Amino acid sequence: MVIKPGKRRVTQLNNKLRHLFNNGWIEIAFRWILGITFIYASYYKILSPADFAKMVYGYNLFPEVLINLIAIVLPFVELISGLCLILGIYPRSAALIINGLLLAFIIILIINIIRGYEFDCGCFSAEKAGSPKMMVARDIIYLMMGLQVFLFNGVRKGCFIHLGRRI
Amino acid sequence: MEWNKIIKEMMFLLGIATISAFTVNFFSPKGIALVGQWDESPGVVASKADSDVFNGELEIKDVKTAKQIYDKGTAVFVDARSLENFKNGHIKNAKPLPLNQFDNFIKAFKKKYPANTFIVTYCSERTCDDSHKLEQLLFDHGYINVSIFIDGYQAWKAEGYPIE
Numbered sequence: 001m002v003i004k005p006g007k008r009r010v011t012q013l014n015n016k017l018r019h020l021f022n023n024g025w026i027e028i029a030f031r032w033i034l035g036i037t038f039i040y041a042s043y044y045k046i047l048s049p050a051d052f053a054k055m056v057y058g059y060n061l062f063p064e065v066l067i068n069l070i071a072i073v074l075p076f077v078e079l080i081s082g083l084c085l086i087l088g089i090y091p092r093s094a095a096l097i098i099n100g101l102l103l104a105f106i107i108i109l110i111i112n113i114i115r116g117y118e119f120d121c122g123c124f125s126a127e128k129a130g131s132p133k134m135m136v137a138r139d140i141i142y143l144m145m146g147l148q149v150f151l152f153n154g155v156r157k158g159c160f161i162h163l164g165r166r167i
Numbered sequence: 168m169e170w171n172k173i174i175k176e177m178m179f180l181l182g183i184a185t186i187s188a189f190t191v192n193f194f195s196p197k198g199i200a201l202v203g204q205w206d207e208s209p210g211v212v213a214s215k216a217d218s219d220v221f222n223g224e225l226e227i228k229d230v231k232t233a234k235q236i237y238d239k240g241t242a243v244f245v246d247a248r249s250l251e252n253f254k255n256g257h258i259k260n261a262k263p264l265p266l267n268q269f270d271n272f273i274k275a276f277k278k279k280y281p282a283n284t285f286i287v288t289y290c291s292e293r294t295c296d297d298s299h300k301l302e303q304l305l306f307d308h309g310y311i312n313v314s315i316f317i318d319g320y321q322a323w324k325a326e327g328y329p330i331e
Contacts, residue, residue: 049192049199053214057205057294064205068214071199076188080180093176119294 021148028157030145031085034098037142038082045075058119059108077101085149088159095149102143109136207293211317225302226317227287230326233316237328242285247301248320258289258320259329266297269304282309289316289323 020026045052053071056062062070077097084094109132112118118132130138192198200215210226227233236242237258244261246253253263264272280286286305290297298315305313316323324330 046191047197049195049197050214050216053199053203054212054294054296057203057212065202067205068199068201068203071214072192072201073185073188076184076191077181080184080187084180090176090180093173093180096173097177097180 022152022154024152024154024157027149027152027154030149031088031091031095031156034095034142034145034149035082035084035086038078038085038098042075042078042082045071046079049075055119059112060117060119061108061111074101088156091156091159092150092152095146099143099146099150102139102146106136106139106143109139211293211296211299213296225313226315228317230316230318230322230328233287233289233318233323234326234328236287236314242287242314243280244287244289244316245301245305246320247288247290247297248295252291252320256320256324256330258323259331261289264288264301264305266301266304269301273304273308277308283312284310286310286313287316288313289319292319292321293317295319 049071052075053068056067056070078101081094081097081101084090085098113132113136197216203212203214204210205212210228227236237244244258245264246257246261247264247266248257249267250263250265253261253265257263262276264276288298288301288305290301298317298319302313302315320330
């Protein structure tokens with residue numbers, strides 16, 4: 001069978017992408033980037049839960065009874081998942097949690113972009129983090145990294161515990 | 168993929184996060200209530216943090232009462248919003264005391280206004296609690312006659328009352 005040159009190039013590209021996708025150094029780099037980002041993101045929220053609750057309220061999507069609970073629990077989910085990614089403790093599960101959060105953030109931001117809603121109380125406790133469209137783009141990049149970490153099949157570098165195997 | 172194991176690990180991590188979250192929130196001086204006050208009709212929305220100093224008795228809950236006080240000319244209206252927002256528009260004759268620059272402004276303010284001055288603080292609207300925080304800061308600096316106009320600049324402007 002004769003393989004056309006165009007098809008061969010696509011196959012080569014696929015192989016290169018697969019090689020990159022399963023590169024252990026890229027996996028650990030993404031894990032650290034996501035870990036540091038999420039620990040950093042949780043820091044301010046843990047220090048100022050009241051301000052974070054105001055931000056959650058500002059999305060105008062959650063029932064009143066859930067706002068405080070989200071503001072209390074979410075930063076610790078980010079912190080624990082971020083720490084686990086960096087330390088390599090259950091990295092696949094931590095990445096899945098992070099991906100779930102990122103997907104939720106993206107959906108929430110897109111809903112508010114579509115309905116043209118932007119919360120601005122003019123108060124210091126709920127200052128804007130950036131334009132919603134930029135935040136969606138940023139979260140999509142993080143989600144790509146999270147997917148690489150989750151789907152990675154090779155031997156993970158710098159891991160304490162992953163899927164029961166100690167390295 | 169070992170889904171059973173992944174789900175167990177996720178439950179474990181989420182469990183640790185939840186327990187840590189409620190423990191820290193319980194012991195932290197900045198902890199918040201499990202359910203906040205997020206309905207705007209009774210007053211300013213808030214998470215009801217342990218550190219909250221909201222005093223309902225000090226609140227001016229409608230814009231017309233605020234206007235009556237303003238018309239008497241006995242109160243100094245103080246704007247808690249950012250200096251940028253203040254410059255873009257504020258209640259006529261109001262003084263700026265931006266919450267994030269309070270320390271820079273309070274010295275000059277104290278020189279001009281004695282502790283018995285009747286002060287009305289305000290910020291943007293009921294979703295904003297900066298006017299409450301400013302009231303507490305002014306109280307800490309000896310001002311005992313402070314009220315909070317909770318509907319803030321937006322409601323004042325919407326009524327067509329004097330701004331500059």
